[in-house]
Amino acid sequence: MNLAKKLSNQQENIKQPAAKDISQYFDFSRKSSTVVILIAILVVIGYFIWWLNIPFIEDIFTAGTITLIMTLGFQLFMGNSGILNWSYVGYVGIGAFASAIFSMTPAVKTMQIPTMYPFLINLHLPFPVALLAGALVAMTVAAIIAWPLMRLSDAVGAITQFALLIVINVMLSQWSQVTNGPRTFTLGGKRLTTLWVALGVAVLVIIAVYYFKESSLGLKLRATRDDRYAARSSGINFVAVRYCAYVASAFIGGLAGGLYSHYILSITAASFYMSELFMILSMVVIGGSMSVSGAFFGTLLVTLLRQFLRQVELFLTRSGFEASGSTEIVVAVLMIIFLIWQADGITGGRELSWRSIKRRLPSGSKKRNKVLKNKKQEEKA
Amino acid sequence: MNNNTILQVSDLYVAYGSIQALHGVCMEVHKGELVSICGVNGAGKSTVLKAIAGVLKPRSGSIRFKGKEVAGSKPEQLHKMGMALVPEGRDIFPSLTVEENLRIGAFGRRLDKSYAADLEDLFSLFPILKERYHQAGGLLSGGEQQMLAIARGLISNPDLLMLDEPSLGLSPALVDQIFELIIELKSRNITILLVEQNAQRALGIADRAYLFSNGRIEYSGRPQELMDNVDITSVYLGGQNGGDV
Amino acid sequence: MNAQILLEFAINVLSMGSLYALISLGLVFVFGICKLVNYAYGEFITVSAYVLYFLGVFTGLPWLLVFLFGILAGVAVGFFSELVAFRPFRERSLDALLVTSFAVSVILQRLFQLGISPRSKAVPVPAFFNMNIQILGVITPLRNLLIIGTTVVLLTVLVLIMKYTTLGVAMRGASENFVTARLMGVPANLMISVAFIISGFLAGVVAIFWSARTGSVEPMMGGTPLLIGFIAVVIGGMHSLPGSVVGGYVYAFISNVLSLTLPSSLLSFRDAFMFAIVIAFLVLKPEGLLRGNYQEERVG
Known part of the structure; x- marks a missing residue:
């Protein structure tokens, strides 16, 4: 336990200057x-x-x-x-x-x-x-x-x-x-x-x-x-x-x-025509229509899903089941589910950014607290 | 809460999206009372009526109507329980005739003899509606529309009648008429919750009153005390009690 | 121009227009109450048509019963699709509803492909439908007159319901101001269910005459009537029931005129012309020919 803490501290100490430099860069052009x-x-x-x-x-x-x-x-x-x-x-x-x-x-x-x-x-x-x-x-x-x-x-x-x-x-x-x-x-x-x-x-x-x-x-x-x-x-x-x-x-x-x-x-x-429109729409809806990240990850997710389902479909058809078109059904149902429970898609309508990633990482939040502390101390001084 | 209490609102919070409109409102209405809610625009008067009638879902707090907890119920359920809200701006159905407007007001009632009798009764209060019975609601004048809206609320024989700004946009003569009508309704022992901007007039006829400001109840009590203790004009002009307007 | 051609033209316009009027009426009933442009409406028609096909081919039921079950299927699919797919969205944005109806449409189409067949099936039609009859020298199949008659009867019944029953009056009120109607005790769920049921009913009737005309049913067949419904609704006015009926007849008129007047080289572009007219309509007269009374407020 202690060892682990020490180790992580060490790692942090080693990484910190570099990480700070990067985060400074991203803070400078946070939007980028x-x-x-x-x-x-x-x-x-x-x-x-x-x-x-x-x-x-x-x-x-x-x-x-x-x-x-x-x-x-x-x-x-x-x-x-x-x-x-x-x-x-x-x-x-x-x-x-x-x-x-x-x-x-x-x-x-x-x-x-x-x-x-x-x-x-x-x-x-x-x-x-x-x-x-x-x-x-x-x-x-x-x-x-x-x-x-x-x-x-x-x-x-x-x-x-x-x-x-x-x-x-x-x-x-x-x-x-x-x-x-x-x-x-x-x-x-x-x-x-x-x-x-x-x-x-x-x-x-x-x-x-x-x-x-x-x-x-x-x-x-x-x-x-x-x-x-x-x-x-x-x-x-x-x-x-x-x-x-x-x-x-x-x-x-x-x-x-x-x-x-x-x-x-x-x-x-x-x-x-309609089926292509439906494909694009499902990607944007599932990803989250309000953000560019939403379109990006929606495309990624739905493309992977469709490829997977297509393989399943092919397999089923080969084994004698008529399954063509089931991919669209799954995607459509998924889209409806998203609209009901998570209308802003997987990204929640927000953009993925350096900050949002850092916030997810436990060490990142620690660092942020530290930075805040430092700032406060500076202010006091 | 005694047996006489028909409506009890406690600690009611309502928000429009992220904008908090009511901050912990507590109020009650007793049977046969005429309670008036006053305050400036945006004080939360209409919001409280809409929350009571089920149009807005409260964020938290309780609304008890005739002893039952009804916060979050649907408007149609509340209407069935005996509430009637005459909405602000009248909101009559413009392409429907007066007759049809009243029929919607009586939704769920059988159109039998007692309905006909109530209708006759309403016509004695609002003779103009009898004249205009087969005309489209949208063709009525503002005052006539307000009468129709009130009649439409009354036709269901509600236990609690809520009037939202009934004098809004009417000429002084018509305002007089509306207030006379409210007095008449009160004399018929109808419980009324009245929201009015015209505080002087509303306080003049009310049994009790609540003064709203910025989503909170600033003052409550008998109208006379209220007028004595609170400088109404200061509230209206954004004085010490009024907050920012 | 002689009288015979004129009469033929009139019968064409009236029979097509009647069908289109029923289609657009089914759309407007739902739109009026929920403000939903229901993209799955075409599939309501398809479902009914499939039931007609199955009952017609595999059972010996009398025609009247087959038609009845076809219509019931439309009613059922309208009612249940609202219950399952649209009710959870009542409080959400209109766009979510719109996208959902599109998704429902895709799901139903794929289910037909999977469960029945991607290929079109011949729908049996009672012989008397295609029996040619002669009026004042004009020969026309009986079904053209039947659709006109059916529409007249249906419209009369609907008008009576909407005008004289409490439910009908409440529906008209609810389509003008849904919130106020609820404040008067009109139950939201009932109104919406009834709207979908009527919409499904009309879809069922449309399915009978549509499949009689095309003679077949296939998974994607709902697309064309849906588009026709859109155009008719737009021409007549989204917010008015009589408007949608007028729109149906106007559409049939324009379409027939285009068929007669367009040079044959441009005939394949007829749909494009039709829709260009629609767009022009929307831009110049967004409220349609007949303007209903409505508020922009939504179902809450």
């Missing part, structure tokens, strides 16, 4: 610690999986990272504005098709989608530019139509967004000259969204989404979420604030869509 931690987790897992070099696991990680970008973009609008944005997957779809059209070579396009408009066939951009251009197309569509919709809240707002999703879906699935209509749209060529590409974009998006939330725009938007009328009376133009977030969210959605189409290599309009 969330971003650093999230990125660190992602990069470490990514590096480890790359090092393992098992294609199956690498694929899961890459797809999961793309999904993470989708949920982050979704959270950007929903989390800060409190409005369910059903149309979001529509923008993901637009980004997916647009970037694919930009990046494919004219030869492949003529072969795969003979009905396509000639000027689109001749368009050809390198992959990174195509990715960005696809996201810009999604953003532009959002920018053109969103303004009048941002006034609407509650039930009417939800139905409008829902209707918008259907409009986008009908366009994607019927416009043969652009999307190959209801038929499968095959990109051809090799997979351009590699693990590192997805990871790199995800890192950038984490930073963007987090700093958006902390920016004055994000703050204003959160104010409109908590009390629309109070925010309005303190001079916040809630339509404008929502609009900016909506358009930004469409951009990230488009980006995720582009990564997705260059990963999966064949898409249809149906890939960007």
Whole structure:
């Protein structure tokens, strides 16, 4: 007992200067610690999986990272504005098709989608530019139509967004000259969204989404979420604030869509509809819609859960039970359970930060007390 | 607590989210009494009525109605037990006719002869409602709507009638009418808990009164003592007893 | 334009509109009381349609009984889904309710896929439904007239209930101001249960005519009527029962006009046009054609 205490004391003594330096750094930019931690987790897992070099696991990680970008973009609008944005997957779809059209070579396009408009066939951009251009197309569509919709809240707002999703879906699935209509749209060529590409974009998006939330725009938007009328009376133009977030969210959605189409290599309009929306929604709800950390850990958790359930499903199907679709049931039930008992998700709507981790660790709280004591002594002196 | 006590509130705490609205309120109402609650805006007068009627869930404390603990009960259960709250701002159902509004007030009652008799009785109190019987509630004037709201509360023959700011937004002549009506109800031996901003008028007709300030009871007693002991205007203008307004 | 085409057009609009009116009425009943846009409503219809399919295929029950059980299934699923999935959320945010209804919809769809079949099944339809009859030279299947007649009867009964029974009056009151209605002794749980029961009942009736028209039932079939209901509700006004009925007919009218006037190359975009009109409606006239009296306050 004594020995243990001594040991821990010693350890503390040894560690303290270094720990203090780090905590000082994080105290200095306290808000940044969330971003650093999230990125660190992602990069470490990514590096480890790359090092393992098992294609199956690498694929899961890459797809999961793309999904993470989708949920982050979704959270950007929903989390800060409190409005369910059903149309979001529509923008993901637009980004997916647009970037694919930009990046494919004219030869492949003529072969795969003979009905396509000639000027689109001749368009050809390198992959990174195509990715960005696809996201810009999604953003532009959002920018053109969103303004009048941002006034609407509650039930009417939800139905409008829902209707918008259907409009986008009908366009994607019927416009043969652009999307190959209801038929499968095959990109051809090799997979351009590699693990590192997805990871790199995800890192950038984490930073963007987090700093958006902390920016004055994000703050204003959160104010409109908590009390629309109070925010309005303190001079916040809630339509404008929502609009900016909506358009930004469409951009990230488009980006995720582009990564997705260059990963999966064949898409249809149906890939960007209710079940994808449900997947994103379940991740954000289970993680906690109000925080970036919530979207992050929700994606992590639900992705793992889905992979696990999919294996169970496969096993059951192989053993002769019809089990396809049970994954969604489990996720949906889990989501309802969360909504009843833990409506703010596993993160409770808070951000994971250096401080919140330290608070959990017993030694951390000791240290904090010590620091406080020191401070008090200093004050006395 | 004696047999005569119909409502006893003790140590009641109510909060709107993180904002504490009532801090340990204790009060009681006896059978046949007219008790008035006065205080400035935001003092917690309406909050206490809403908590008693079950619209707001108290954080802690007890509410006993007719000897039964009812804190946390649903509004519809309390109504069944004999409570009726005439809400602030009247809250009549605008697209429903006067008749239909009254029928909702009598929810759970059979529409039999005794109902018809009570209705006739109400019409003698509120003749205008008989005239407007088949008109939509939303088309009535403010005063008429208030009458309808009170009638809607009365039609269930409540043991305790709670009136929340019945004179709010009415012209002086109508305010007179409403207060005359309350006196009439009192003479019919109806137990009334009245929340009013118009303290002078409310104290003038009440048997007892509570003075609320910042979610606490600042003073309670007979209206006359209250008027003698407390400088009402100072409370209203945010003097020593009033706290910040 | 001759009278015959006009009559044909009118029958199309009226029969489609009647079906749509019932769909949107089922949505509005629940919305009025709970302020819930019920995404699982389409699955209420699917459940009924499956019951019609099973009873029609595997039993020799007379049609009337099959229909009755189909409707009862709708009522049951409405009632129980409220009890299990929505009641725990009463005190939570509207968004939580909305998300839950979406989750319930997904759960039911997957259960149909798992428990029955992902493929569509042919629903037997009584022969007299598809019997062609001739009115003033226009040939139309009998079911088109049946739906019009059924709707007229149902609407009349509903109007009578809502106007003359205490329960109906209380429901109208509760949809205008739920809290005040409760203060008058109207039980919240009863109101909400009744709203879901009526909604399920209408879903059951819709299922009969919907599956008669499409001739089949499949796990995802609820999507289309749900969307139609949304549009009709939005056009007519979310807060008004008569509005939702009007919305159903207006939707049928617009849809038929679009079918007739759109060039065939754009016909596949009809839904997109339809929804664009809806969005325009929402933006220009968020309260719909008929504005009901309501308060923004929520069920508490």
